[in-house]
Amino acid sequence: MKKIYVMTDLEGVAGVENFEDWCEPASRYYDLAREFLTMEVNAAVAGLFEGGAKEILVSDGHGAGAIDPKMLSPRVDLLRGWPNGWPLELDRSFDGVVFVGQHAKAGTPCGHLCHTQSLNWIDLAVNGRSIGEFGQLAMCASELMVRTIFGAGDEEFTKEALKLVPGMETVAVKRGLRKDTGEDLDEKDYKRHFSGAIHMHPERSRKLIHAGAKRAMVRAKKDRKFGIIPLKPPFERVIVLRPNRDSAVKRVSRVSHPTSVIAMMNLPNDPRPMKGE
Secondary structure (H helix, E strand, C coil), X not given: XXXXXXXXXXXXXXXXXXXXXXXXXXXXXHXXXXXXXXXXXXXXXXXXXXXXXXXXXXXXXXXXXXXXXXXXXXXXXXXXXXXXXXXXXXXXXXXXXXXXXXXXXXCCCCCCCCCECECCEEEEEECCEECCHHHHHHHHHHHCCCXXXXXXXXXXXXHHHHHHCCCCEEEEEEEECCCCCCCCCCXXXXXXXXXXXXXXXXXXXXXXXXXXXXXXXHHHHHCCCCCCCCCCCCEEEEEXXXXXXXXXXXXXXXXXXXXXXXXXXXXXXXXXXXXXX
């Protein structure tokens, strides 16, 4: 386990409280959110290097960009922008994938700021299995035989990750409080729906992330039985979207590929009204 790919996001970071005030460039606490994320990433990076990593690529996965390059560990390289689509510049030269700041998938009870891609998405499923942003990259990594070994974010994300990749190391840094799915809300109301949470202090979260990332590296070198999701072709992707302005009907997009999750992930969406709605 020498070369590690670190995928980052902002909504799963301790102290990042809501979309409006923390997650957008015009938000009043956006710079502080970026600091919190970058420090969590640095904590993970330190643990990964202590566990034996020799090369780390940090991928800035937040929509508007959230890593602060000035604060980021000088020992890593930073990736921003994925012009070639999935698998987001991940390739077979990497030994492991790590997630920092990750949130649960859309509509997760007790998730915090949970969503999948856009707030307009209700669900994403591959071969009938509901997944989120974590699952998309973890499945692509598994097709490449790159192991997913660690993830930090909200508590429901860690549960989601362990269901998909049993045995990986996780660290929960906050816990959402809203117990329903928010499925029938419009995008504006959904954006505010999952804001309530109990947060770990950022300094304590960094200590746990550091220890968890190091533990993941040590375990992964000794135990090769975790980190790969079994994939069975053919593959079908189903995305359910909220109604648009012109209709009250939910929309669905279905695409498939006979052999490759990665190729399927790169197919365009073609949302159409759901039958029976």
